[in-house]
Amino acid sequence: MSDSSPVFTDIHCHLSFPEFDLDRDRVIGDLRAAGVRYLIDPGTGLETNRRSIALASQHDFIYSNVGLHPHETNAPLAPELFDELATQARSAKVVGIGEIGLDYHWPDHDPASQEAAFREMLRMAVSLDLPVVIHCRDAWPDMLRILSEERSSALRGAMHCFSGDLDMARRCISLGLKISIPGTITYKKSPLPEVVASVSLGDLLSETDAPYLAPVPKRGKRNEPAFVVHTVRKIADHRLEPFEAVTEALVNNAKSLFGLA
Numbered sequence: 001m002s003d004s005s006p007v008f009t010d011i012h013c014h015l016s017f018p019e020f021d022l023d024r025d026r027v028i029g030d031l032r033a034a035g036v037r038y039l040i041d042p043g044t045g046l047e048t049n050r051r052s053i054a055l056a057s058q059h060d061f062i063y064s065n066v067g068l069h070p071h072e073t074n075a076p077l078a079p080e081l082f083d084e085l086a087t088q089a090r091s092a093k094v095v096g097i098g099e100i101g102l103d104y105h106w107p108d109h110d111p112a113s114q115e116a117a118f119r120e121m122l123r124m125a126v127s128l129d130l131p132v133v134i135h136c137r138d139a140w141p142d143m144l145r146i147l148s149e150e151r152s153s154a155l156r157g158a159m160h161c162f163s164g165d166l167d168m169a170r171r172c173i174s175l176g177l178k179i180s181i182p183g184t185i186t187y188k189k190s191p192l193p194e195v196v197a198s199v200s201l202g203d204l205l206s207e208t209d210a211p212y213l214a215p216v217p218k219r220g221k222r223n224e225p226a227f228v229v230h231t232v233r234k235i236a237d238h239r240l241e242p243f244e245a246v247t248e249a250l251v252n253n254a255k256s257l258f259g260l261a
Contacts, residue, residue: 006247008232009038009254010225011180012099012133012160012207015062016041016051019211019222027224028059034226037061038251038260042099042133042160044069046081049088056093063260065096065133070103073117074110082120089128095258097125098133099160102146105137114139115146122150125157131257132157134177140168147175158257161209162195169195173203178257180205183215183227185234193238201239205257206232206250 010031014020020027031039041056042065043049049066056064066088068081089097100121102114125132134157136143147155158180159172169179181204185192196204206228208215214223215230236246254260 006035006244007037007251008035008228008247009206009251010036010208010210010228011038011040011158011205011254011258012042012182013039013210013225014041014212015039015210015225016043016048016055017211027226031225032061034229036225036228038254039063039225040065040095040133040254040258042096043067043088044099045072046084046088049085053088053091053094063093063095063258064091065098066091066094067098067100067133068117068121069099069135070101070109070114070118073113074108077113077117082124085121086124086128089124089130094130095260096131096133096157097121097128098157099135100132101135101160102139102143103135103137104139104142111139111142115142118146119150122146122155126152126154129154133160133180134158135160137163140164144168144171144175147172147177151175156257158205160207161213162192164195165191166194166198169199173199178203178205178253180207181231181235182207182209183213183219183223183231185231185238186216187219193234196235197238197240201241201246201249202253204235204250205253206235
């Protein structure tokens with residue numbers, strides 16, 4: 001790849017998940033060939049955090065986030081759990097607290113437990129001076145309320161796999177968060193074209209959420225980090241801006257937010 005070729009970031013890719021165990025080396029080769037130069041692998045609990053940290057330690061271009069996904073919060077949580085999460089967060093290549101947040105999609109969700117864990121992780125991020133990476137599904141009123149109540153000058157981060165409308169995006173931006181755009185921008189009836197066309201380019205990030213949500217023309221397949229190129233092209237198309245300028249801005253946004261070397 002020449003020095004003039006576009007460079008991409010995938011700020012949210014579960015490359016350490018078992019879905020990639022059989023061909024991870026091939027996937028890494030493909031993403032490098034596609035121009036992905038920065039990748040952040042998020043954990044969702046203690047064990048996946050360990051896998052993420054281990055993967056990041058093996059590759060200079062891969063970084064880790066550690067978190068507690070809302071699906072992991074229904075059982076009673078011991079205080080010692082958060083002590084261990086904080087220890088993991090101090091690992092050398094951890095650049096954020098995530099994946100954390102709220103998910104009310106499934107009928108057995110426990111809003112009170114999710115909120116308590118979410119607040120704990122937000123406060124941990126502030127205490128460690130790390131950005132947050134937030135998951136929100138079917139929980140926007142509570143999400144915006146909690147973020148407003150926990151707001152501080154040190155609280156910053158990304159709304160991962162953003163699925164809201166323009167008003168929600170603007171409210172998140174006002175709370176110090178960037179909007180991370182996944183491959184769903186390529187789907188019909190997505191609200192994301194209006195979002196990316198209307199907010200500042202400086203408030204946007206790019207991600208795959210692989211192995212989930214593969215973009216068109218890969219929809220229906222396992223998503224891979226190399227496919228972030230399709231998402232970035234759609235962002236540029238909807239902004240009516242040069243592709244090269246958009247790719248550069250998205251890389252710089254990620255490097256600035258997460259302190260990527």
